[in-house]
Amino acid sequence: MKAIVQDTYGSTDALRLRDIDEPTVGDDEVLVQVRAAAIDPGVWIFMAGRPYLVRLASGLRRPRVAVRGRDLAGVVAAVGARVTGIQPGDEVYGTCLRGSYAEFASAPAQRLARKPVNLSFEQAAAVPVSGMTALQAVRDSGAVRPGARVMVIGAAGGVGAFAVQIAKAYGATVTGVCAPTKTDFVRALGADDVLDYTREEIDRDGPVYDVVIDTGGDRPLSLLRRALTSHGTLALVGGTYSKGRLLGGYGRQMFRAPLLSMLVGQRLRSVTAVERADDLEELRELIESGALTPAIDRTYPLAEVPDAIRHFAEGHPAGKVVVTI
Helix, strand or coil: CEEEECCCCCCHHHCEEEECCCCCCCCCEEEEEEEEEECCHHHHHHHHCCCHHHHHHHCCCCCCCCECCCEEEEEEEEECCCCCCCCCCCEEEEECCCCCCECEEEEEHHHEEECCCCCCHHHHHCCHHHHHHHHHHHHHHCCCCCCCEEEEECCCCHHHHHHHHHHHHCCCEEEEEECHHHHHHHHHHCCCEEEECCCCCCCCCCCCEEEEEECCCCCCHHHHHHCEEEEEEEEEECCCCCCCCCCCCCHHHHHHHHHHHCCCCCEEEEECCCCCHHHHHHHHHHHHCCCCCCCEEEEEEHHHHHHHHHHHHHCCCCCEEEEEC
């Protein structure tokens, strides 16, 4: 099968389109004929091997997993001996551990769910990693309830675009923070108000937000807290992964936020998404009800994955970048 692989850490120049063997399938796994995959920050991080902290999981000198990619949508080709509820021919979406930028991928059954019937494979592939991250930020870390005031920083990005829609579905009043070129896009997602970060700072309205979901990188905690009510919640998603060799921008949520949270009335939470079928099912219900729609910025064929990753990292896409296979 054809796949995008890398033998060494580095830039997109390290990626190659090659013919490799189809993956084997364990007793609890599913073989998926991949129709589409997506780009997320983890793809860049594990490709580059930076921040260096990730190499504890991905391999110190070179990647343990050669094939890149995590999100996928496709058709089940085979199932392991202990897999129930999924059978060959089913259309599924979810995540895998051994790479999805390939014609076939093996995935744990507990990381897959039925594809939403109203989505194409390309749209479905845009959902899993970013959608589950946004869902857990809104539902779990933020504990968003009807009537809550929520700010989403990075509202035009992959996670942010889902977070705006999910918070609205949970009954919140949502302010999206984005670049001036993305304000119409964020309003179309359903945001009640849009803040252009080049003209106004996030504490423009004072401490009025019950929840702030920051997907945008490296703003100081002191600034983020000024937008929160005295008992509000800050949910930190990701970091500025191009900043700093050891931790990138992740020191803020790994160390500073948890320590500060013990000293103040506000809840400062780091969001590390757990990939599971139950959340894919909840996302499917939101999508099929019309409350949630994946936003796709651009699609690329498998052979152009390096270009797709460069566009993701440098082009400031509105929504998700998707790979068709």
